[in-house]
Structures are given as structure tokens and as C-alpha cells.
Amino acid sequence: AQKVTQAQTEISVVEKEDVTLDCVYETRDTTYYLFWYKQPPSGELVFLIRRNSFDEQNEISGRYSWNFQKSTSSFNFTITASQVVDSAVYFCALLYTGGFKTIFGAGTRLFVKA
Amino acid sequence: GAVVSQHPSRVICKSGTSVKIECRSLDFQATTMFWYRQFPKKSLMLMATSNEGSKATYEQGVEKDKFLINHASLTLSTLTVTSAHPEDSSFYICSARALGDYEQYFGPGTRLTVT
Numbered sequence: 001a002q003k004v005t006q007a008q009t010e011i012s013v014v015e016k017e018d019v020t021l022d023c024v025y026e027t028r029d030t031t032y033y034l035f036w037y038k039q040p041p042s043g044e045l046v047f048l049i050r051r052n053s054f055d056e057q058n059e060i061s062g063r064y065s066w067n068f069q070k071s072t073s074s075f076n077f078t079i080t081a082s083q084v085v086d087s088a089v090y091f092c093a094l095l096y097t098g099g100f101k102t103i104f105g106a107g108t109r110l111f112v113k114a
Numbered sequence: 115g116a117v118v119s120q121h122p123s124r125v126i127c128k129s130g131t132s133v134k135i136e137c138r139s140l141d142f143q144a145t146t147m148f149w150y151r152q153f154p155k156k157s158l159m160l161m162a163t164s165n166e167g168s169k170a171t172y173e174q175g176v177e178k179d180k181f182l183i184n185h186a187s188l189t190l191s192t193l194t195v196t197s198a199h200p201e202d203s204s205f206y207i208c209s210a211r212a213l214g215d216y217e218q219y220f221g222p223g224t225r226l227t228v229t
Contacts, residue, residue, distance in 0.1 A: 009143040044206055047115075091157065095216055102148070102209075104158045104216060108119055 002027045004094045006105035013082050014113050017096070021077045021108045023092030028086075033095040034068065034075045034102045050092075051075065082112045116142045118210050120221035127198055127228055135193045135224045137208030144210035148201055149181070149219065152205040177224035199227040 003026040011017045025034065036048040049059060052066050059066045063080045079086055092105040117140040127133045137147055150158040159164050161179075164170040164185035172178045180202075182194040183211050191210075205225050207217040 036221075042222075043207075043225070045207065045220040047220075050217065095218075097216070100146075100216075101160060101163065103160075106157045109155075 001090050002029075002096050002101075002103050004092050004103050004105035006090075006092055006108050008108045009106070009109065010109045012111040014079050015056060015084060018078060018080050019082050019110065019112075020109070021079075021092075023071050023075045023077065023105060025075065025094045027094060027096045028039065028099045029096040033097075035076050035091075035093040035095065036066065036075075037091045037093065038088045039091060040109070045047050045091070047076075061109045062079070079110075082110075084112050086110060089114045116140075116210075116212070116217075116219040118144075118208065118219045118221040119148060120206075120208055120224050122224060125227070127226070129199055129228055130197055132194055132196045133139060133198055133226060135195075135206055135226070137191045137193070137210065137221050139189050139210040139212075139219070142163075142210075142212050142219075144191070145188065145213040146207045146211045147163045147185055149183060149192040149193050150209070151169075151208045152223075154205075158207060161193075167227075195226065198226070200228045202226065203228045 005024045032053045034051045038046040065078045067076045089107045089109045092109045095102045119138045121136045127200045148162045152158050161176045162170040162172045164183050170183035185191040208221045211218040
């Protein structure tokens with residue numbers, strides 16, 4: 001079965017704090033892709049990152065960083081020095097090549113307070 | 115990057131009427147398009163997958179007669195909500211994928227309100 005679990009429903013932090021959003025996935029496929037999307041109040045999904053199953057290198061993009069660990073089936077997302085503009089819902093997603101479908105986690109709502 | 119548009123962005127319709135939502139890939143040919151539904155404060159749920167020129171494949175529990183999907187060209191897919199009821203009110207998002215590409219590009223969504 002394919003599944004994405006984002007156990008944190010809501011997180012509230014104060015500006016400049018670091019915050020990590022957790023994502024755990026399940027799949028039997030050996031080739032798969034993992035994604036993170038941001039959904040601000042406007043509703044439009046904003047693509048943040050894509051990782052394929054053969055690339056476990058961690059990635060940093062500005063204040064954003066991602067930690068992909070196949071051993072624990074996790075793909076966690078950290079925002080460093082959070083800002084109010086980071087307030088949004090963040091979705092982790094899994095594309096499994098067996099079905100060519102993308103499965104979304106339940107999402108984590110992040111509130112960053114000034 | 116690839117751009118997907120949706121029209122309309124918001125629509126209000128009366129119960130019992132039908133409403134059509136368009137999804138267009140503006141700068142690439144979308145051999146596959148996906149339709150998602152998102153309830154308030156919930157995740158995206160895949161409704162159906164459509165391949166250009168073929169009938170859509172619906173996910174379990176999605177009524178194909180209620181949610182008519184047409185993907186007649188490589189740049190356009192439409193979702194028609196027939197005989198809409200208030201419970202169909204939701205945020206509908208489409209995405210498009212090109213042949214041989216794993217990436218899917220999302221449209222901005224359509225907020226449907228049925229009164």
C-alpha cells in the first residue's frame with residue numbers, strides 16, 4: 001500500500017524559530033518520487049522540492065532544507081529562521097511509479113507568529 | 115516552468131445546475147491530467163486520471179456520472195459537475211503531466227460553491 005503520513009496537524013512557532021515538518025511514507029515500489037508543496041491561503045499549490053528514491057542527498061535552498069532517509073522512510077522539511085510569510089499548509093506527497101499516481105499526506109498547517 | 119491554468123477560479127451556482135471547470139496546459143502537451151478535490155482544512159483527494167483521447171479512470175467512490183471528465187486535446191481537460199448539490203461545494207484542483215515526465219504541474223484551483 002502507498003501512504004504518506006504527516007503526523008503534525010498544526011504547528012505554531014514564533015518568528016525566527018526553526019521548525020521541522022515530518023513526513024513518513026510507505027511504498028513497495030523501488031522507484032518513487034517525494035515532493036513537498038506549500039499551499040498558502042490563496043489555495044494554489046507551490047512546488048518546493050522533488051526527490052527521487054535513488055538520491056538520498058540532503059538539500060538546502062535558502063532557509064529551507066530537506067532530510068531524506070530511506071532507512072526510516074522519512075522526508076522531513078526544516079525551515080530555518082521562520083518568517084510570517086511561511087505561514088501556510090505544507091503537503092508531503094509520494095509519486096509511486098507503479099501506479100503513476102501522487103498520494104498526498106494530510107498536510108501540516110504552520111502558523112508563524114510575529 | 116510549465117504552466118497550468120484553470121477557469122473559472124471561483125464559481126457559485128444554484129443547486130441542480132451543472133458547472134464546467136476547464137484545465138489548460140499553456141506551454142506543454144499534457145498527455146495525462148488529474149483532478150483533485152480538497153475539502154476545507156483537508157488534503158487533496160484524487161478524483162480521476164484522464165489520458166488524452168481516452169475515458170477517465172475514476173478513483174473508488176467517485177461518481178463518474180456526476181463528475182464528467184473530458185480530455186479531448188493535449189492541452190485541455192474539463193470537469194463538469196452535473197446536477198450540483200451543496201455537498202459538492204469544494205476546491206477543485208487539476209494537474210497535468212507530459213508524456214514521459216514524472217513531474218505534474220498544478221493549476222491554481224477552482225472554488226465551487228453550490229447554494
